[in-house]
Amino acid sequence: MAKPKIGFIGLGIxxxxxxxxxxxxxxxxxxxxxxxxxxxxxVAAGAEKGVxxxxxxxxxxxxxxxxxxxxxxxxVALGENGLIEGVSEGDIHxxxxxxxxxxxxxxxxxxxxxxxxxxxAPVSGGDVGAINATLSIMVGGEQALFDExxxxxxxxxxTITLCGPNGAGQTVxxxxxxxxxxxxxxxxxxxxxxxxxxxxxAIIYDVLSGGxxxxxxxxxxxxxxxxxxxAPGFKARFHFKDLNIIMKTGNDYGVPLPVTSLVHELFxxxxxxxxxxxxxxxxxTVLEDMAGIKARTQKE
Numbered sequence: 001m002a003k004p005k006i007g008f009i010g011l012g013i014x015x016x017x018x019x020x021x022x023x024x025x026x027x028x029x030x031x032x033x034x035x036x037x038x039x040x041x042x043v044a045a046g047a048e049k050g051v052x053x054x055x056x057x058x059x060x061x062x063x064x065x066x067x068x069x070x071x072x073x074x075x076v077a078l079g080e081n082g083l084i085e086g087v088s089e090g091d092i093h094x095x096x097x098x099x100x101x102x103x104x105x106x107x108x109x110x111x112x113x114x115x116x117x118x119x120x121a122p123v124s125g126g127d128v129g130a131i132n133a134t135l136s137i138m139v140g141g142e143q144a145l146f147d148e149x150x151x152x153x154x155x156x157x158x159t160i161t162l163c164g165p166n167g168a169g170q171t172v173x174x175x176x177x178x179x180x181x182x183x184x185x186x187x188x189x190x191x192x193x194x195x196x197x198x199x200x201x202a203i204i205y206d207v208l209s210g211g212x213x214x215x216x217x218x219x220x221x222x223x224x225x226x227x228x229x230x231a232p233g234f235k236a237r238f239h240f241k242d243l244n245i246i247m248k249t250g251n252d253y254g255v256p257l258p259v260t261s262l263v264h265e266l267f268x269x270x271x272x273x274x275x276x277x278x279x280x281x282x283x284x285t286v287l288e289d290m291a292g293i294k295a296r297t298q299k300e
Contacts, residue, residue, distance in 0.1 A: 006029050007060035008047075009065045010067045010097070011033040011038035012033075012068075014066055016038055016042060019031060021156050023047060025155045029046070031043065031048070031049065031050060032051070032055070054081045054083065055086065057087045063091065064094045065095045067099075068241070070103040078106075084114065089114065092119070092145065093107070093118045093119070095107065095119070095120050098238075100170065101171045117142070119139055119145055120141065120170050122138055122170055123137050123156075124176050129157070134157065135156055136157060136160075138163050138172040140164055140169035146162045177239065181267070181280070184284075188225070188295075191204055191284065192284065192293060196292075205222045228294070232278060234279060235278070236270055236283065237271060237276030237277065239280040240271055240276065243260070247260070270282070273286070
C-alpha cells in the first residue's frame with residue numbers, strides 16, 4: 001500500500017525532528033510554519049513548502065498539526081485559509097499539540113462534518129523523545145483510524161496508546177502533565193533543601209537515583225538542573241499553558257486539584273519573573289530565590 005502524502009504544520013522544538021523522522025521513513029511531506037528558517041531546514045531535508053494551512057491540506061491526505069496552544073489549533077484548523085477550507089472527504093487530521101480536550105472535540109466535530117477523520121494525539125517525552133523517536137503518544141479517536149495511522153505514529157514514538165474517543169488523548173496528556181510537573185517540583189525542592197543544608201546537589205542526585213525517588217523526569221532533567229542548565233527542551237511557558245488547561249479541566253469535571261493548584265501558582269510566579277523561555281525544570285530557580293541558595297554545581 002502506497003504511503004500517504006503528509007502535511008505537517010508546526011516545526012518547533014518538537015515538530016521539526018518529528019517531521020524529519022517521517023521524511024527519513026520515506027513519506028512525502030508538505031510543511032508549514034510561521035518561522036521561515038524552520039520551514040527552510042525541513043525543505044532542505046526533502047519536504048515541500050506549504051504557504052498556508054489550506055494549501056497544506058489541499059496537497060496532502062494526512063495532516064499533522066503540532067502547535068503551541070488551543071487558539072493556534074482552532075485558527076489553523078478552522079480559521080481563514082485553515083485546514084477546513086482545503087480538506088477533502090476521506091482526509092485525516094492528527095493533532096499532536098497539547099490543547100484543551102473540549103477544543104479537540106470541537107475541531108474533530110467541525111472537520112468530521114466535512115468527512116475528515118480526526119485523532120487527537122498529544123505526546124510526552126520532550127525534545128529528547130522527539131529527536132530519538134521515542135515519544136509516548138496518547139490518542140483519542142476511533143479504533144479503525146488509530147490502527148490505520150499506527151505506521152505513522154510508530155515513526156515518531158514508542159509507546160502509542162488509544163485512550164478513548166476524541167478528546168481522551170488530551171485528557172490523558174493533562175494527567176501526564178500533572179505528574180511531570182509534580183516530579184520536577186519535588187526534585188527541585190529536594191535539591192534546594194539539600195544545598196541549603198550544605199550537601200552537594202550532585203550527591204543528592206546520585207543517591208535519589210538508586211531508590212523510589214528515581215523517575216524518568218529525574219533521569220532526564222536532574223543532571224541538567226544541578227548544572228544550572230535550563231536551555232529549553234520543553235519551555236516553561238508551555239507547561240504553564242498545560243497547567244491552565246489542567247485547572248480548567250479539573251473545574252469542568254468538578255475534580256479538586258489541591259497540589260496541582262500550588263504548582264500552577266509557582267509556574268505563574270516564574271512567568272511573572274520573565275522566565276517562561278527557560279526549560280520547565282527552570283522552576284527550580286523560583287524555589288532557589290525563595291530559599292536564598294543556588295542548588296547547582298556550576299554557580300552563575
